[in-house]
Amino acid sequence: MTRLVDVVVTGGGQAGLAAGYHLKRAGAEFVILDAQGEPGGAWRHAWDSLHLFSPASCSSLPGRLMPPQAGETYPDAGHVIGYLADYEQRYELPVQRPVRVQAVRRDGERLRVETDSGTWSAHVVVSATGTWWRPFRPAIPGGDIFRGRQLHTAGYSGPQEFAGRRVVVVGGGNSGAQIAADLAGHADLTWVTRREPRFLPDEIDGRALFDAATARRQALDAGLDDTGGVTALGDIVAVPPVREARDRGPLKAQPMFTRLTADGPVWADGTGAAADAIIWCTGFRPALSHLTPLGLRDRHGHIPTTGTRAVGEPRLHLLGYGDWTGPASATLIGVGRPAREMAREIAARLG
Structure with a gap:
């Protein structure tokens, strides 16, 4: 029927x-x-x-x-x-x-x-x-031979299961920063981003982001120059756990690696690192x-x-x-x- x-x-x-x-x-x-x-x-x-x-x-x-x-x-x-x-x-x-x-x-x-x-x-x-x-994970050479665990933001629940493990977090947005901050102090953490992380000013929260997005849409609808919206302010909202990890030190990003081996990531200069898990915070x-x-x-x-x-x-x-x-x-x-x-x-x- x-x-x-x-x-x-x-x-x-x-x-x-x-x-x-x-x-x-x-x-x-x-x-x-x-x-x-x-x-x-x-x-x-x-x-x-x-x-x-x-x-x-x-x-x-x-x-x-x-x-x-x-x-x-x-x-x-x-x-x-x-x-x-x-x-x-x-x-x-x-x-x-x-x-x-x-x-x-x-x-x-x-x-x-x-x-x-x-x-x-x-x-x-x-x-x-x-x-x-529909989690997105970018294709990268060696992604199919890495012997450790790979998961996306959508599969992450908390730091307990990674205690004492070597974990690479990939992603320079809010999810990547929050999960990296969540793991700091629990895991041997490496945070990897495609470009230098851009933290918004500490006083910025979701209300300001909404206002910025709205102002951009109004400008575009009126035929004015693109204000850049949220991206003009930065990529990462410095919520308290992220702010604390950033200021304490463990939230320091490494550049994006170019490939994976069975043991872990390898960077453009040939430097490698061993990893037990990679968490893809890639949108x-x-x-x-x-x-x-x-x-x-x-x-x-x-x-x-x-x-x-x-x-x-x-x-x-x-x-x-x-x-x-x-x-x-x-x-x-x-x-x-x-x-x-x-x-x-x-x-x-x-x-």
Whole structure:
């Protein structure tokens, strides 16, 4: 049996919930399909010590402030999960889980959403599946012969299992810095980055990053010079554990190695090092495989959009994947504005 609805939202993490909040206010009939068994989205899979870059008051979804976490300026992942679960319940959002969306196809005037729990037919589909489910690891010579353990950010849970081991952390962004700081004092750490790490000023947090991303988008929309946005400020937010490790000394980066041997990395000058594990903090790609039947992706793997609406399929919206779907839309505080504008556009389309 095919179920009919105005809008199907794929993904029940922070972007899906923000979409649901504004769609409900717009009076749309919708359902949120979430592949996870419980609320919290990707936050359920983050490493134990992960904290937000911003205080709770600057990390909220639309309509409901995140309460502060006792004893913490920057809430941890567990606090965020509790907030998202409460948000979903408070606004009685129609989330169905676990439901894995397998494909979205054109079906006349509607879009057909095929899942492992049946089929839905919608006037509009909102894709809000994020990036966590598509970790990216660069190809490097010797990557297949290294005898140690290799894992990605998405597979890291904490420093305990690496105690006393020789660990190489690869990546000069926030994940690389936070995981390197997490391991400092537990493991024999080598932190490797492609360029010298750029720490933001200590007073900068997620609110300032959101403002910078928004100012960049406004400048581009107005035809003005590119302000550089967040990248003009730096790459790494100096949250307290990162700041402490940086100032104490162990958070000093080495240049990127050129290849791997069975025993570990080798640098351009021929210097080598033994390693028991390599943690690749090298980012993620949009999780868009369910949209493959629509044939919309460009050579970079993105789907061109106007705002959140797909250029090649106006019945499809994408939310929460990064600046190309709204300034800072991959953050809690940033996803609300594009979600609101998207809901208004969808409501107008539905009439």
